[in-house]
Amino acid sequence: MSIISDKHITAQAEQWFIKLQSDKLTEAQFSEFKNWYNSDQTHQLEFNRIEKDWSTISRYTNQQSYQTYKNQHRNSQKRQYYYKAAAGLCVLLIGLSVFFHFSFEQTQSKLYQTHVGEQASYTLTDGSRVTLNTNSQLEVSFEQSLRKLSLISGEAYFRVAKDKSRPFQVSLSSGLVTALGTEFSIKVDKHNASVVVTEGTVKVEERKTPSNHQPESKQLTVNDSVSFTSRGLGKVTKNINDNLVSWKEKFLVFDSRPLEEVISELNRYLPYSISITDKLQRTILISGTVNLDNPETALRTLLKNNDLEFDDQELIVHES
Template sequence: MNGDCKNNMQPLRLQAAEWVARVYSGSFSEQDEINLKKWREQSELHETEFLEALAVMDDFRDFGISPQDVAQPRHGGIRKSIWAVAAVAAVFMLSFLGITLRDGPEAPSVPLDADKAQLVYSTGVGEQKTVTLGDGSTVALNTASRVYVDFDDQTRWLILDQGEAYFDVAKNSGRPFVVSVGNQAITVLGTKFNVRRSKGEISVAVSEGKVAVHEKLDRQDFVKRITPIFEGSSEAVGGLKHYMLAQGAVGNFSTGENFDGAVAIGNPYQHQIWRENLLSFSGSSLEEVARELSRYSQKPVLVEGEDVRQMLVSGVFRSDELENIWTGLEGLLPVRVEERAGEIVILAAN
């Protein structure tokens, strides 16, 4: 019985692998997206097989190979059709044999609304992960982050529930990509940007394209009210308050009921350097540094003494090498680092 079931699943799994290879091919069209959506909606098994094939393709990153490298030819002499067959074979064989490099399910279904199941992607403390969505967009999650995903025909809707994420959004002018954070939302049509959610505020840094940060809207009238912003109107329908951020802009916004923010030209790279497992500080107080390091540590990082808290730190550190950071701080400053029960403490050297 089990053998027959596996044999029956092979054609479906192969179709899923073919779709994933097409998503990464570099020529995934809007019509392809429509056809893929119809294919995935045929049954729960179709959706499950697609997500599994998508996750397996993402696992190539653990070998230092990007999924795009798998799905696209490096040399002009190799025909795309042949290369696509090879990509499909790789994904199909890995998924069929059950080979996975992940610690657990990549995209379990969880209820976001009472009447609808959603996808959720998350990372643990010190973990980072990049996932590819059904439209070809990618989301890189930083430490201790979680994002919910819910796409429909009109919008590509996500909720950044906690933490930080970098979004590389596939262009689709007829289907906005929305990231909801607290009482605010960020809408784009196709761009690259970083969002960090912390207590009471969000920061947005735009690497490419433009984004609109605005009050959160009901999905029913979202498209009608947000479209004028991207058509150049200074006022959205219904007086929607918003900030427009172009490439190079960095903005900080409140997440509470009273929407407010400030936008300036900055260095977006500094806001996404975490993707290289790097932390950069320039004249930051040791208290600020400890707060940032706590995001990557299994134990909270505390600083004892007001004088020690105000010591200034400049330098670049690797977030995945905390022991080296403790040693580096002891070399830079007159401090010592102690590991106590349930916490890391930085205090004066004498």
């Protein structure tokens, strides 16, 4: 039986119960009641239930008639409805205030930064995770339809939360990187930048300038890397190894890298700068691992393993 028919039977049963309480039923009406009562078992069950309920209600209250009780009950229900409606309105207003406050907060720029030799990880409001490498600055300004970030300096690794309705865009001085549910790193070095994709797909595109009306764009997939330079996008490098993002695991890996590149990279993690006076030494190939928890000690070991050392005072690399 449907809910509508159940309510209809209940209403009929209540009407008949009220009429029977009034003692003003004619013989014809009483006969009509008996016909209704005997015509369906559900009529009997509902009428008997009301009669039993009223017996209990009248025993413990001062109600004189079922009609009076129903009227008061209806008014009580109305009051409860208004109370619930008022409470619901309060909840709605609180929710809206939180929403607008949240929206306001979302559009405000927030700056994340690390000092020299420091690394830090952050969870953004959309659930994305960002790890900043040494001496880095990242500005985050999320909007309702766009997740805007700007890597001002340094290096960052992004683990992007999926949200197709809000693209995740990292702005660079030389271009733009857009991702949807992916993992990638970006390294900024003065006017140049490099992007490495470790999961998913990202789109990289040059910044539009007066001299570049048709900026180039490329799509990178897993283990792809590309660099931005002052001349535009470079060639995509395929099948890169994990060494390019090993810094987020607190170590650097060098595999036959020129000493000049190794020292340049390590200078980012040290409170001082190491220089190489001998031009011939700059091209010496270096292999090894540097633990970023103690980069200076690791550097000494790395250089020693390659028959090199540096002077504490002048910080000049020379052969041992």
